[in-house]
Amino acid sequence: MNDPWLPQQAVVVDKVMETPDVATLSLQLVEPEAQQRFHFDCGQFNMLYLYGLGEVPISIMDYQHGCLQHTIRAVGRISRTLVALETGAPLGLRGPYGNSWPIEDARGRDLVFITAGLGCAPVIAAIRRIIAARTDYQRLVIMQGVKHREDLLWQEQYERWREVPDCQVLLAASEERQEQFPWSLGMVTTLIDKAQFDVNNCTVMMCGPEPMIRASMRGLEAVGVSLQNCFVSLERNMQCALGLCGHCQMGTPFICREGPIFRVADIKEWFLLEGY
Numbered sequence: 574m575n576d577p578w579l580p581q582q583a584v585v586v587d588k589v590m591e592t593p594d595v596a597t598l599s600l601q602l603v604e605p606e607a608q609q610r611f612h613f614d615c616g617q618f619n620m621l622y623l624y625g626l627g628e629v630p631i632s633i634m635d636y637q638h639g640c641l642q643h644t645i646r647a648v649g650r651i652s653r654t655l656v657a658l659e660t661g662a663p664l665g666l667r668g669p670y671g672n673s674w675p676i677e678d679a680r681g682r683d684l685v686f687i688t689a690g691l692g693c694a695p696v697i698a699a700i701r702r703i704i705a706a707r708t709d710y711q712r713l714v715i716m717q718g719v720k721h722r723e724d725l726l727w728q729e730q731y732e733r734w735r736e737v738p739d740c741q742v743l744l745a746a747s748e749e750r751q752e753q754f755p756w757s758l759g760m761v762t763t764l765i766d767k768a769q770f771d772v773n774n775c776t777v778m779m780c781g782p783e784p785m786i787r788a789s790m791r792g793l794e795a796v797g798v799s800l801q802n803c804f805v806s807l808e809r810n811m812q813c814a815l816g817l818c819g820h821c822q823m824g825t826p827f828i829c830r831e832g833p834i835f836r837v838a839d840i841k842e843w844f845l846l847e848g849y
């Protein structure tokens with residue numbers, strides 16, 4: 574059993590700059606045993622550790638052939654340094670931590686994803702697994718919002734998903750002109766009215782800035798979706814990721830221990846208090 578406090582050694586084996594401040598790092602665990610042992614569920618995260626600087630939680634996008642993929646936006650001290658790493662750079666990695674998207678329980682239902690900005694990263698693995706088992710689910714709706722066209726990561730992937738049977742892909746840009754953005758203009762929440770899904774037999778999964786999640790909750794309730802069937806991945810500052818330090822507490826739950834994915838109806842009370 575791996576010590577949950579002890580970072581495992583990893584190395585950057587590939588790096589793609591998605592935008593000037595967002596990079597996808599491919600990380601290889603150095604120990605072959607660690608590579609074999611590693612398994613993740615969609616929605617879980619790793620703590621990435623820069624020696625002498627500190628750790629940050631980052632969602633796991635993929636794990637194949639001993640290689641982990643993480644997409645990171647440079648917002649502060651540690652994430653900026655992670656995005657600046659080059660191939661061959663060493664780092665530490667603890668994880669995976671957290672719970673997962675309820676994709677097993679959602680078999681036979683319509684699936685709706687609502688994400689904005691880099692909120693798309695924590696759902697990518699779930700969407701890929703659902704598409705690999707496409708006949709186990711009903712309709713699939715993927716909504717993604719960005720500010721500007723250049724913020725839209727993985728445009729080719731969204732185009733491929735449009736070709737998947739019974740899959741509706743809706744994209745919106747809130748600060749773009751129509752000639753620059755061939756899809757919809759406005760916030761991602763304006764797409765809810767265009768989405769085709771059964772409000773009585775759907776599971777909704779959301780990730781993004783909290784004002785967008787609150788607006789999505791209102792939009793979903795307005796079209797008749799019960800918040801019992803909606804799930805959200807939440808972000809808070811994390812230090813231990815093991816339910817001990819209390820940094821990630823929101824109301825009663827600790828995001829690292831009970832989350833990061835919550836049934837919206839269960840956390841609505843805390844979540845609707847802005848700035849909580």
Ligand SMILES: Cc1cc2nc3c(=O)[nH]c(=O)nc-3n(C[C@H](O)[C@H](O)[C@H](O)COP(=O)(O)OP(=O)(O)OC[C@H]3O[C@@H](n4cnc5c(N)ncnc54)[C@H](O)[C@@H]3O)c2cc1C
Pocket residue numbers: 618629630631632633644645646647648649650651652653691694695807808809810811833
């Ligand atoms: C479960 C979980 C999964 C996550 N997955 C990802 C992921 O896949 N990719 C990714 O890039 N980030 C992800 N994050 C967010 C990431 O952990 C933070 O951006 C990071 O901890 C910031 O640390 P820092 O030292 O770089 O910045 P800090 O020095 O801690 O903060 C610098 C500034 O950035 C602001 N800031 C902090 N976090 C964010 C944020 N999330 N968004 C915008 N501004 C922020 C702070 O308020 C501060 O003003 C995730 C967070 C959680 C809890």
Ligand code: FES
Pocket residue numbers: 810811812813814815816817818819820821822827828829830
């Ligand atoms: S990060 Fe320490 S309790 Fe959650």
